[in-house]
Amino acid sequence: MEFEAIIGLEVHAELSTKTKIYCGCTTEFGGEQNTHCCPVCMGLPGALPVLNKEVVTYAMKAGLALNCEINKETYMARKNYFYPDCPKNYQITQDETPLCTNGYIEITTDEGVKRIGIQRIHIEEDAGKALHREDGTYVDFNRSGVPLIEIVSKPDMRTPQEAKMYLENLKAILQYTEVSDCKMEEGSLRCDANVSVRPKGSTEFGVKTEIKNMNSFKAVEKAIEYEIKRQIEAIKRGEKIVQETRRWDEAKGETVVMRSKEEAHDYRYFPEPDMVYLVVDDAWIENVKNTLPELPDKKRARYISEYGLPEYDASILTSSKALAVYFEDVVKEGASPKDASNWIMGEVLRTLNDREMSIEDIKVQPKHLAKLIELINNGTITGTIAKKVFKDMFESGDDPEKIVKEKGMVQISDENAIRDIVNKVLDENPQSVADYKAGKTKAMGFIVGQVMKASKGKANPQLVNKLVEEELQKR
Amino acid sequence: MSVTIRDVEYVAKLARLEFTEEQKQKFTEDLNGILNYVEMLKEVDTENVEISIGAYRVENALREDVVKPSFDREALLKNAPDAQEGFVKVPKVIE
Amino acid sequence: MHTKTIHEIRELINKGEVSCVELTKNALDRINKIDDKIGAFLQIDEEGAINKAKEVDEKIRRGEEVSFLAGIPMAIKDNICVEGLKTTCASKMLENFVAPYDAHVTKLLKQNDAVILGKLNMDEFAMGSSSENSAFKKVRNPYDLERVPGGSSGGSAAAVAAGEAYYTLGSDTGGSIRQPASLCGVVGLKPTYGRVSRYGLVAFASSLDQIGPFTKDVEDCAHVLKAIAGYDEMDSTSAKKEVEDYTKYLNKDIKGLRIGIPKEYFAEGLNDDVRKEIENAIEVLRKLGAEIKEISLPMSKYALAVYYILASSEASSNLARFDGIRYGYRAKEFEDVVDLYVKSRSQGFGDEVKRRIMLGTYALSAGYYDAYYKKALKVRTLIINEYKKAFEDVDVILTPTSPTVAFKIGEKSNNPLEMYLSDIYTVPINIAGVPAISIPAGFVGGLPVGMQLIGNYFDEGTLIKVGHAFERETEFSKVRPSI
């Protein structure tokens, strides 16, 4: 029997507001423990929550970018559970009335473009951070009350790859809209997956498990893959899948049981009586709409049609907002889109990858990259030299013109000077000259290489080719 | 609806409370007494009635996104039964 | 001195006949002398009070203008935070909790140069109608020490009645200001929901709680309300409405004012002697020119049921934060973190608190939410609508505050439902969120009887107007217990 998987994702994204959702404490990451706290976010007796307006704006922005409907009248709700990092022992969230519903994200699969539904987006507060040490658990409430949106997809994904693509697109959209910086390593983007399997062709859903603790998109993909396999094998063995929460163990590469349904929480949701109705009017929604930037899908299409970039390059360049901005800045500084794309897709991303850095960390300013391209195009330096200059720029952040000047890397285009080097090389390599004369054209490449080397890469390659051929003919 | 000792045990677990057998018995009786009284609400027709969150309708109590100074940590933690190195400490939690 | 009202004392201070320090020492002496018998105070801040009194005396000496309440000794229910003082909620759970911040009302009182004598006893976490549920000691009625002062703000009512403080603050979730005011023969006002900020009030039931004043008479009440009312950006449910000068409603006549008498509040369950006193009070108002109209509020009979579901459910969640981790009582021995929660909460909370947490948790738990909580929220809508409608025809509604006078200590403590029934006339007002005041209106067997005046939303002014008219015509607010 063939099986298919049903995958739904719940993503928590931290919003880029300056302050927490219900108090004026800063959301800045990395302060000393319990120094970004007050009676409200520490859950002191008598303290009360007041909703941060910007949280609503950001959540609506995400909703609109993800093609959702905005619910004009909503209210907050309490979700009751005891945990040491939850200072009030309830979380203020939304239950029956999420702010946004019924949206979608498009992904490109082998079968074409596929729509993954988004069931709801609601606003809520984050919990504190529990550090588990040998002698006990230490709690830091700096993160308590940091605003989150929870984005719940419909169970529309069928493969781990689709799940990964959904996440990548979602992340790009949240970054484009500046709703969230989506830094998984700082916990500002988190993902849980609901996975079930069923015989292919069946329309009923199987029993699902929830998987937690996946710390990267790669981990999400691997965990879902593992879980699908586990469930299929269990069914083949005649076992029943039980509804439970499982944890992804990265080291072991498997999912392990956290809690079963019997221990599942009874969250006792009810409308938050400390807060009031949240009503958004058309003007507010319109305002948010007007601040929406060009989203990745549109941008990609534009890069293809307007700049003539290949689809693959356009996809890569638009995969993160920072990268697209970088690319567009290089173009703005005068580079042709194709040159800019080639350089970014090539040298820039390769070097960043090697160093495990991201585009946000690069020292090379867009105007400098544009100038480097200009130096090649106007014949000041050769492509080979350009790569060397780029390496230098990457380390120092310096202007390429300055590097070229200081290091004497300007291209030699003086025919006589190059002809001298060519003749010197030919004199030193009689065997290669003989080989060439004997019809081994490969020898020519070797000679050109030697000339370039002798000129320290500065000789104009076209001239070198031409002069080597001329001089060989003479011999 | 009648509350049983098992219900009381379930609810106690949710509320993080524990009781002696005798207390459980007493709470079962008390809860049944109160819930019996509350049964009268069933006779009220609420078919097309909206819920009221609060005594009257208030909309949009919102705050601007402006950072306020946080609280002094000492002051926040001075009532904590076990605060160490600026953390609140609890017995080790195993997930 | 201790029998005087705030407005009488203000005059003495203004004339230079008494200093604030004298006044404060006097109040502290009174507390030291009689509070062993009354049990109103849980904490006395002698030093803070004297220092503040000195400061105010100094201001007066310099000729600075001071507030009406400046230098007048007062005290605060122990569920309202005063920075640096304990806020215990009369619970073992918070026995050692020192508030690190001021409640909004505390800030306002400090701005008014109030002399804060200390913190007042109450039913644990404001849950009760007799003040017998304090984890530390019972409060006794100054008119009869064998009887309860009412609750949950029993300490606040008794302290004013016994002359230990010139005014006090309490909180009212289902009658916790008005019922003890009635039983102790003082004036107690529950403002419109949202009129006074709840920031810094340890929440019992967020959608019902409201802070209000206890005073000896209506005139004082107007002054204190004016000081504590107002919008607070820290409380989402606080009203943005401007605060009126309530003193402008004093000394007004009430000719033609329409007073509604809801027949449901005079039915079975009301003590006959109490009824007679209230009927006499109605006659007084009629003679002053008010138009008395019988009205009907049939939904009122469901209010208590709605109240017990909403209040307990909200409480079960509000009190979850008391877990022995960030503050409060922590059990000495426990096995793990769950056991720490269970033991700390089971040892730290008293029986009545646990009973309400259990009821509320049950009402919210899976499968019961719609039948209980949601149903109660819908019936609440109907009760609100009924009050709104009633106020189309009348300006004020008059009822007894409590069906009986003060009962004996221990009389109802074994039957929760019977105890709950003593709030039957006050609870609907919290459900609707309208303001109401209890005013001394008679005596039965030497024990005070209170009359409740209920006003339209944010119409505390009319309550002051009617109450003050009644007060000028009668002597009940001038009676003091013999202690």
Ligand SMILES: [Zn+2]
């Ligand atoms: Zn805070």
